[in-house]
Amino acid sequence: MQILNKNKLKAALNKLAETADVFVPAARGENSGFYSWKTFDQEKDELMLEALNVYLPPKNVLFPQTERMYSFQEEGSGVVIKESFEDSSPTVIFGARACDVAAIDCFDDVFLTRGYEDTFYKSRRDNTTIIANACYQPGPNCFCASMGVNPTDPATADIIIRDTGEDYVWEARTEKGTALTQKIADLLENKEVKIPELQAFSKNVEYDGVAAKLKGMFEHPIWDKLSEACQTCGICTYVCPSCYCFDIQVKSFGEEGYRFRCYDSCMYREYSQMAGGHNPREDAKERFRNRFLHKLEFFQERYGKPLCVGCGRCIVACPAGISITEIIKEIKEA
Amino acid sequence: MKDISNKIKEIAKKLLENGQVDIFMAWEKGEYPFQTKPFFARNTEEADKIIFDEYSIHNLSNSLLKFRDRPEKIGIVVKGCDSRGIVRLLEDNQFQRERLYIVGVNCPGMKDPLKAMKNNSGFGKKTEEEDLADKCRNCMQPNPVIYDEILGDIQEAHLEGDxxxxxxxxxxxxxxxxxxxxxxxxxxxxxxxxxxxxxxxxxxxxxxxxxxxxxxxxxxxxxxxxxxxxxxxxxxxxxxxxxxxxxxxxxxxxxxxxxxxxxxxxxxxxxxxxxxxxxxxxxxxxxxxxxxxxxxxxxxx
Incomplete structure (x- = not known):
């Protein structure tokens, strides 16, 4: 099998960065997320490939928090489009965990299927190669397997690397993956190594039947109780690798301006504010319920899988200690 | 702390039982030893879950805003800083004093459950374990400034220096x-x-x-x-x-x-x-x- 010795990891990243913008999991100050290798500070930043995961997911690589769509200018009595900002530059996501890859699969469903293609997303996605880092030691808040994700074998990754301690087993899975592998061919070796075994999950949840059950639970009193502590901030939606709601806004300066989109959150009151003044989700309970129905029922009905990949970030980050696994259990018991 | 926790539970039960309050805002234990989370009890049975421990860091006075246009009478546990939040709401005319039964706790300082959750999550780098949350190290008012009932011994402020x-x-x-x-x-x-x-x-x-x-x-x-x-x-x-x-x-x-x-x-x-x-x-x-x-x-x- 092909392996990349860990001593050659930085050389490989440098090589890949010659022809693409490579995003790596890293700790930067007190924060962690996927940062461009170009901006990686060898003294201050720390690669987090051996950590369970990073706090902020890689979703901003394919779906930036703020993304310019096009610019415009007034001309005579009309307006002309000046420039469209589709980004087709080659990009690599290096070392995403299976949960985060599964979340990108959800994005693909939303932005590329059902008769509508989001050209901004498509352009990025077509030019992005995903190198997944197989996961063998689930953390205390991991429950990806319960949500249908295989932590050691993310099916849609272009390349899978497997950490054996001293080396990474390197396996190209797609044409894109093979092409990228060729760029670092001289850094790879052939060697037989032992692949680790997947350790047991400490957190499991039974998701089967939840979507069907939720169909009849819109008015169930459970939502009052579950949402009580929620302060409707947007942390859960922003640290979530699969939350994809966005808003389209405009900035104009005199006779010119640009349109952009930015993350939005169903936790915000303004999210469901209508032009006429009515708001169908005025209360925290209604917004809270919508978030979980979207994740566990609506997405399942439309795409045949939940919009939760079991990464556990929201459980760790919620200031009110709300846990999606507890909510699934409560729904089951209701 | 255990003693205070039991007293809070007793008070909550008494208030809920005799109808003095409809809701009692305190904390319950989460999944982990370091996870304590806001909890609103509505009857004596629910009040059994109430706890107060070194992770009861949340300022519950913010949660009163959810009830500002409603009729319920509310019992609430406040530490020094939280009690200043109650004053904020009263001064801002966001809540009526007579709708509140305030249980003050002289606060010895708290640990941060969020920090503990992060440290035990495997996400990113671990930070140093701390005996006291950042906000508590800068505390100058550990003792509640407004209450109907007060629990625990008067505490010294943790703030040192300027x-x-x-x-x-x-x-x-x-x-x-x-x-x-x-x-x-x-x-x-x-x-x-x-x-x-x-x-x-x-x-x-x-x-x-x-x-x-x-x-x-x-x-x-x-x-x-x-x-x-x-x-x-x-x-x-x-x-x-x-x-x-x-x-x-x-x-x-x-x-x-x-x-x-x-x-x-x-x-x-x-x-x-x-x-x-x-x-x-x-x-x-x-x-x-x-x-x-x-x-x-x-x-x-």
């Missing part, structure tokens, strides 16, 4: 240094608005950031929009922040929000004071920036 020391350091920077300090701190902001949502002083019915006609602050997460957001948020805290530190504690990207708030606290005290927000409740009292006076200082503008 609480404005860091503010003064920033003030002494050159304008360029200062600008890059804030640019770096605020560029991390993901605009999740958690700082606003957990803030008891953020009790506007429609927040300026949610207004669309006109839209006062842009929605881009760019350094200019982020700075505008934080500038406006901080100015709205002037004379109103009760230093509970919840905004900084919950920030998922570690923005030094209390540093910004303390600058405003220092300025209000200097220009319009002496004043510390929410230190006592006097019916009809008017905090300095809630009223215009002809002799208000303006030479710093």
């Amino acid at each position: 609480r404005f020391a860091r503010v003064k350091e920033i003030e002494n920077m050159s304008p360029d240094e200062r600008y890059s300090f804030f640019e770096e701190s605020l560029s991390k902001c993901i605009r999740c608005y958690a700082c606003r949502q957990v803030c008891v002083a953020c009790n506007c019915r429609t927040c300026i950031f949610d207004e669309t006609k006109p839209q006062w602050v842009g929605r881009e997460s760019s350094s200019s929009d982020n700075m505008m957001y934080h500038l406006v948020r901080a100015s709205h805290m002037a004379g109103r922040c009760v230093e509970c530190g919840e905004c900084e504690r919950v920030c998922p990207v570690n923005i030094p929000l209390m540093l910004i708030n303390r600058k405003l606290i220092k300025d209000v005290d200097q220009f319009f004071g002496p004043y510390e927000a929410g230190m006592e409740y006097i019916e009809g009292a008017i905090p300095p920036l809630s009223v215009y006076r002809e002799n208000d200082p303006d030479d710093f503008i």
